[in-house]
Amino acid sequence: xxxxxxxxxxxxxxxxxxxxxxxxxxxxxxxxxxxxxxxxxxxxxxxxxxxxxxxxxxxxxxxxxxxxxxxxxxxxxxxxxxxxxxxxxxxxxxxxxxxxxxxxxxxxxxxxxxxxxxxxxxxxxxxxxxxxxxxxxxxxxxxxxxxxxxxxxxxx
Numbered sequence: 001x002x003x004x005x006x007x008x009x010x011x012x013x014x015x016x017x018x019x020x021x022x023x024x025x026x027x028x029x030x031x032x033x034x035x036x037x038x039x040x041x042x043x044x045x046x047x048x049x050x051x052x053x054x055x056x057x058x059x060x061x062x063x064x065x066x067x068x069x070x071x072x073x074x075x076x077x078x079x080x081x082x083x084x085x086x087x088x089x090x091x092x093x094x095x096x097x098x099x100x101x102x103x104x105x106x107x108x109x110x111x112x113x114x115x116x117x118x119x120x121x122x123x124x125x126x127x128x129x130x131x132x133x134x135x136x137x138x139x140x141x142x143x144x145x146x147x148x149x150x151x152x153x154x155x156x
Contacts, residue, residue: 003107005030011038022076067141071149078153091135092143093124100136 005028006023021042024033034118035042070087077085094100101108122135124143135143 002028002030003110004028005034006106008034008038008040016040024072037077067148071142071146074149075144091141093135094118118126 010032016038019041021040022037022045023042024037025044027044032042033042071089074085098119099108118136119134122137122140124135124140125133126133
C-alpha cells in the first residue's frame with residue numbers, strides 16, 4: 001500500500017550501504033521509486049499469486065507464502081538454510097499504554113481505536129513468560145502461522 005512506501009522515503013547514507021532490500025512483485029510502485037531515489041540496492045521477488053500461477057511465471061522461483069513481513073522473511077531465511085534467525089522489532093502486542101507503535105511512529109493515527117476494539121479478546125504470553133499482553137485478531141493469526149512454520153522447519 002502507498003502508506004508503507006513512505007518507510008523507504010529517506011536516506012540513511014552509510015547505514016544502507018550493504019543492505020539489499022527485498023520486496024514482492026506486488027509492492028506499491030511508489031516503494032520502488034523511493035528505493036531508486038535513495039540509491040538503494042533492491043530486488044523484486046515473486047510471492048505466490050493466482051495470476052502468476054495462471055501465467056506460469058516460475059522462472060526465478062518464489063518467496064514462501066506468508067501474511068506478514070516476518071513470515072516471508074522467515075521463509076527466506078529457512079530457504080537460505082540459516083540456522084540462527086533473530087527477529088528484531090516483530091512485536092505483535094499492544095504496549096501497556098494501549099498503543100501498537102511508539103509515539104513518534106509517523107502513521108500512529110491510522111491505528112487509533114484498534115486497542116479498544118480488541119482489548120481482552122486476544123491475550124498472549126508475554127516475552128520471557130512473565131504475564132500476558134494484549135494482541136489483536138490479525139496479529140494473533142500472524143503469530144500462530146509463524147509459530148507453526150517454525151515448528152515445521154524444526155522437524156526437518
